[in-house]
Amino acid sequence: MIRVQHEDFDPGAEFEQLRTGLQAGAGAVVSFIGLVRDLNEGDDITAMTLEHYPGMTEKALDAIAAEATARWKLLDAVIIHRVGPLGPNDRIVLVIAASAHRKDAFRACEFMIDTLKTKAPFWKKETTSQGSRWITTHG
């Protein structure tokens, strides 16, 4: 299940929904929550805006969840990513992987967030006391 949304998400509620829908044999659930950092390159960040490419973003997240599900035999996978204006410490992204055993869930969860960060069309613009700037990747 993937979702792109402006509003915040409730990690506990998302976990419960996944847990109650799991088939017998699910023994492990690993989740990752990404937050807005309030410090980048030494400047206090007062606000952040997340832009995305509607239509392509959903396809990219679907493909990431499907690849993880196939590679690690997941019983369920969730990716929820927020867009729009966010503040320091706000939740940005939730990734959940459910599998029979913990190793598959850990690896799949890490794969999904790592792949999302390099492939899914989202862009962060941060506002500091020095003004606004687009976050750029290094290297």
Next chain:
Amino acid sequence: MIQLRYFASLRERLGISDETVSLPDNVDTVAGLQRWLQDRGEPWSGALADNRLLVAVNHEVVKRATGVRDGDEIAWYPPVTGG
């Protein structure tokens, strides 16, 4: 007609998020389309010269040699920074 889309810092630099244009004569690849856009002058010529930009055709990331056809949606954008 083809749909062109620009995102994030590129969108701001161009001052436009999307446009619909006729597929130019003699243009049949992303590279050719990009040259045609750059030939319009600034800010296109400079902004699209950044070779870190990614291109997606119909929501799939592609190489510059990929073909473009009437009806396609082509997007240019900087490296992604979500998550």
